[in-house]
Amino acid sequence: MARGGINKALVKQARQALLARGENPSLDALRIELGNTGSKTTIHRYLKELEAAEAGRLSTAMPLSDQLTSLVSQLAERLQDEANETVEQAHERWAQERTEHVERLRHAEARIQQLEQHAGTLEGQLKGERQAHQQAQQQLQQAQIENARLLQAKQDLDTRLADRDGQIRSLEEKHQHARDSLEHYRRTSKEQREQEQRRHEAQVQQLQMDTRQLQQTLIVKQDDITQLNRDNERLLTEARLLLKEQAAQQGRLERQTSELAVLKDQLAQSQTAKDTLQERLDALQAESAELQKTVSTQSQRAQGLQVSLAEATTALKLLRQATSPSGLEGTASDAAP
Known part of the structure; x- marks a missing residue:
């Protein structure tokens, strides 16, 4: 035009x-x-x-040669x-x-330069993810060690509590035996007093003396029963404290278990992110290889054009x-x- x-x-x-x-x-x-x-x-x-x-x-005007x-x-x-x-x-x-x-x-x-920079960034992210993964594994190992320690402490507390329960049952049995003995003694004393009242008045003084002895014995028995009651209350107080300590240990154990589950979820997420980054890195490397092939092809075409x-x-x-x-x-x- x-x-x-x-x-x-x-x-x-x-x-x-x-x-x-x-x-x-x-x-x-x-x-x-x-x-x-x-x-x-x-x-x-x-x-x-x-x-x-x-x-x-x-x-029409020029000669043929011209x-x-x-x-x-x-x-x-x-x-x-x-x-x-x-x-x-x-x-x-x-x-x-x-x-x-x-x-x-x-x-x-x-x-290509942009992809190389992006690949470097992805490698840095992958390195960070690997470090986070190692830290998560270390935290998981520490949590497992702490969990094992808490389980061992719980087993020890269970053993001590079982021992305390045995002592409490033994004291209760002793206390019940003392009560039974006292009741039997009372019944026996009552029968003896009734028999002594039907006897000769000459034996009244002896009976009074026996009564005083029995009263003294009863006072001693009552003191023993009081001491047993005190021991029983003290053991019950210790048992309650042990139960509270066991509940606290159980709460700590449940919290450690929850933290362990969270750490496992974080570990799974880190592994998934690592796999995703590896796939993206492979795709970028493949794209870089294709671009290099394209550059080589275009160089060959430029050489062909120069030949033409x-x-x-x-x-x-x-x-x-x-x-x-x-x-x-x-x-x-x-x-x-």
Whole structure:
């Protein structure tokens, strides 16, 4: 497409100006004369139309040899212009593709660097998770040791409590035996008093003496019973304290068990997070490998484009040699006979 209002009249005017100055109205010269505006394709099309119109006007007046010379010159200029245009288009395509490849390569390198940084971050997170996992394992081991110690303490308390229970039962049995003995003694004393009352009054004094002895014995027995009651109360108080201590130990044991369960859950979560991070790291490494393959492929394509450019340059040189004045003279001499 034409740029900046380039049309056939402007191209014609520029061509006539170049001819008036004795210059060759080539495609590049016309574009420079037009102020470096307009596409070469449009200028070339208008130039061919002008040359065709001029050739039609001159064909009737010019000799055949002049017409052939003019035609060969026009053909040579057209070949040169078309070759220049083809090379320029190829160069523009190569430059555009090279720019695109360089841009893709830059994006790929930036992506690789970003992925490497992200992989480093993930490795740091994985290292932190591993350290947290080790700390959790250490805490779990400590909790297990503490749990074992508490279990052993509970077993010791259970043993001591069983011993206390045995002592309390023994004291209760002794107390009950003392009560039974006292009751039996009372019954026996009552029977003896009744028998003594029916006896001879002469035995009253003896009975009174026996009664005093029995009363003294009863006082001693009552003192023994009182002491046993006190011992029983003291043992009951100790048993209550042991029961409270056992309840406190049981509460601590339950709290340790709950903390152990929480630590196990944290350990499972850490293991899950570790597996997730490992999967993400593997995916990122695979993506990095794919990007490296893409970069290698694009480098190979760039090398292929460079080879194509070299071939086009070689073809252009050959074409220029073919369209040089010596080549044209050979062509004219071959066509004269």
